[in-house]
Every structure is written in structure tokens, then in C-alpha cells.
Amino acid sequence: MDDLLDKLKEIDGITNKIGEKFLINLIENLDKFNLLNEILQELKENYKNCEICNFYKMNNTCVFCDNNKRDQNLVCVLTSKREARKLLNSEYRGIVHILRGEINLNKNISPDTIQIDKLFARINKDTEVLLATNLTFNGEVTANYIISVIKDKCKKITRLARGIPFGGSLDYIDEETLINAIENRKIIKK
Amino acid sequence: MDDLLDKLKEIDGITNKIGEKFLINLIENLDKFNLLNEILQELKENYKNCEICNFYKMNNTCVFCDNNKRDQNLVCVLTSKREARKLLNSEYRGIVHILRGEINLNKNISPDTIQIDKLFARINKDTEVLLATNLTFNGEVTANYIISVIKDKCKKITRLARGIPFGGSLDYIDEETLINAIENRKIIKK
Structure with a gap:
């Protein structure tokens, strides 16, 4: 699990403690995988960096x-x-x-x-x-x-x-x- | 984005602030989508709840x-x-x-x-x-x-x-x- 944690910590906002909670919550609740996949899909499809203002x-x-x-x-x-x-x-x-x-x-x-x-x-x-x-x-x-x-x-x-x-x-x-x-x-x- | 944040906060460890950082980091760095997908795939495939001790x-x-x-x-x-x-x-x-x-x-x-x-x-x-x-x-x-x-x-x-x-x-x-x-x-x- 430490390997997964190290990878996850490359994403902003994720510390060791938060990452542990995050991963364990997914192991314990398989339905949250689907939730997270939905979030990621919507984020990837609908959100882009604005080339003008960077928002x-x-x-x-x-x-x-x-x-x-x-x-x-x-x-x-x-x-x-x-x-x-x-x-x-x-x-x-x-x-x-x-x-x-x-x-x-x-x-x-x-x-x-x-x-x-x-x-x-x-x-x-x-x-x-x-x-x-x-x-x-x-x-x-x-x-x-x-x-x-x-x-x-x-x-x-x-x-x-x-x-x-x-x-x-x-x-x-x-x-x-x-x-x-x-x-x-x-x-x-x- | 508030909708996505609300969903993301259903996962343990994610607060408003951490969730914002997390989502924005993904928008700004498309390669982190792949990283996160790798993590999720490995987690889903290789980690299970232990039925005996709950570890x-x-x-x-x-x-x-x-x-x-x-x-x-x-x-x-x-x-x-x-x-x-x-x-x-x-x-x-x-x-x-x-x-x-x-x-x-x-x-x-x-x-x-x-x-x-x-x-x-x-x-x-x-x-x-x-x-x-x-x-x-x-x-x-x-x-x-x-x-x-x-x-x-x-x-x-x-x-x-x-x-x-x-x-x-x-x-x-x-x-x-x-x-x-x-x-x-x-x-x-x-």
C-alpha cells in the first residue's frame, strides 16, 4: 500500500494521512470506486484549462x-x-x-x-x-x-x-x- | 465544480479544500488522470477486505x-x-x-x-x-x-x-x- 500512497501523494492536496483514509475507504466501499470514476470522467470530459486566463x-x-x-x-x-x-x-x-x-x-x-x-x-x-x-x-x-x-x-x-x-x-x-x-x-x- | 466537490467529499479524508486542490491539479495536469487510474485499478484488482480480521x-x-x-x-x-x-x-x-x-x-x-x-x-x-x-x-x-x-x-x-x-x-x-x-x-x- 505504501507504493500506492506514494503515487497518490503526487496529486495536490493528498498527504500521507489523507491518502491512507482515501485508499482504505475505497477498499471498504466498492461503490466509491464507481463514484470516483464518475467524477473523473466528468472532470476529464467537461473541464479544461482556459488558455486565456488559466482558470x-x-x-x-x-x-x-x-x-x-x-x-x-x-x-x-x-x-x-x-x-x-x-x-x-x-x-x-x-x-x-x-x-x-x-x-x-x-x-x-x-x-x-x-x-x-x-x-x-x-x-x-x-x-x-x-x-x-x-x-x-x-x-x-x-x-x-x-x-x-x-x-x-x-x-x-x-x-x-x-x-x-x-x-x-x-x-x-x-x-x-x-x-x-x-x-x-x-x-x-x- | 461544486457538484463534483460534493461527490468527492463522500470519500474519507477529502475536505472542501483538499478536494478543490485535487480536482484543480487534475485539470492542470492531464497525466495525473492516468496516474490516478493506475492507482485505482491496482487497488481494485489487488486489495480486498480481509473477511477474518477486517484488515x-x-x-x-x-x-x-x-x-x-x-x-x-x-x-x-x-x-x-x-x-x-x-x-x-x-x-x-x-x-x-x-x-x-x-x-x-x-x-x-x-x-x-x-x-x-x-x-x-x-x-x-x-x-x-x-x-x-x-x-x-x-x-x-x-x-x-x-x-x-x-x-x-x-x-x-x-x-x-x-x-x-x-x-x-x-x-x-x-x-x-x-x-x-x-x-x-x-x-x-x-
């Missing part, structure tokens, strides 16, 4: 990019899809750009590694770029790098308002705080 | 029941497979019996619901039953129920020693445990 498309539709009711000139830059999901049911009316990571010089994660070029390609003189990277060292490095490249290429650059404690990871922030921080976003360049 | 059989062999080098007269009673796995690489030389739960009168989990009858069926006058249920209220209720039924049917009934866990700080140890640990103190030098 996911469901049935070939991105709820951000393919939604005309959203302000396509307000782009919130986030590090992960999970954070973008927090905006889905909120009052935020703009679109998103998922970097899928942050610059981390210690781990050799450079601007090329994460999806920053895709961001530069989609902004223009009408775009407000709202930087919602983590307020951690690496999040700030990432934000500052983006600012340095886009400062003359967009209409406005904003940053999440403090209210998120310094050192705080967006992962642990509740939706309301996130929305408040968006509403009170600070203008870095006008 | 799992790998390739139709239970490492406890089908191992003659283990003392088949020393049966450690545990609540879950995960706990039994902790014994696998230890010095423990007996076998196990997994209850798959504990008696919990608040949740209507009675002796019939968990796998206690199977335990009664396999003990005899040569058996030592080592009760390793949790040292919680429900664990104690379970242990006491088992004791009441088997007390004249086996050779010996034992219980895990109470004491301070490895690395445990006395600061966080309740008084009862401390008193137990003092009563069961081990002689280092006489």
Missing part, C-alpha cells in the same frame, strides 16, 4: 473570459484557481488572470516558469490590472515584477487593500475579507 | 492472518485499518482485529453495527485479547462491552498501557494520564 472552462466556457456581463477591462491577477473560485459568487465584476504560482528565486521559479507572459499579452491601454498576489515576500516580488513590466502599458494598476494581514496567505482568507480588500483596492499607478 | 488483503494475502510467524493467539483489537498499519513495521508479533468503528450511543452505533461479532467468533481459550481502542469515552465503552462478553471465553485480556506519549509535554497532559503514568512507572535502575 478552467466548463463545457468549453470560461465563466470569466466568456462572460460579457463581466468588465473585461478589469483583470484581477491571482496565483491559483482556488483563489479565483472565491470571486465566483462575489460582487466582483471583473475577470481574472491566474499565474499558477509566484516568482520564488530560492526555488528557481522565475517569471518564465509561471504564466506571466500570457498576462502581458492580454493587457492594453484600457486595462486596469488589480494585483491580488499574496502579501508575502514572494507575492510582493511577483507583484513588483509585474508592475515594472506593465507600468506603461495599461490604464491603471491597483493592489488589494491591506486588511489582509501582512504575511497572510490568500488561501486562508475568507471571501468577505477578500471582497473588502478588492473594494478598497489601492491605486499604484493611475 | 486488507493484498493479492489475497493478509499480512496478519496469513502469516504463520505471527502469534495467532495474540489479537490486538483496533478501531481502524490505519491504526493497524502502524503495527506493521513495529515489534508487535501478534495479529489484529479491526472493529471499523467504536460503539457510540449518541450516533446509534451499537455493537451490531461495528464488527464485534466477528471478534467473538474467532477467540478461544488460548487467545490473549489486547484491547487497543481509543482512550476516549466511546473507546472505553467499546472496550468494556467487549470485556463483558469475552471475559470467560479467552485466556487473557489486556489493555494498552496509559502514559505520556513520545515527545509529549507534561504541560499538555491531563491529570488522569499523568497519574496513570506515575502508577505504571517503569524502573530504570533499582
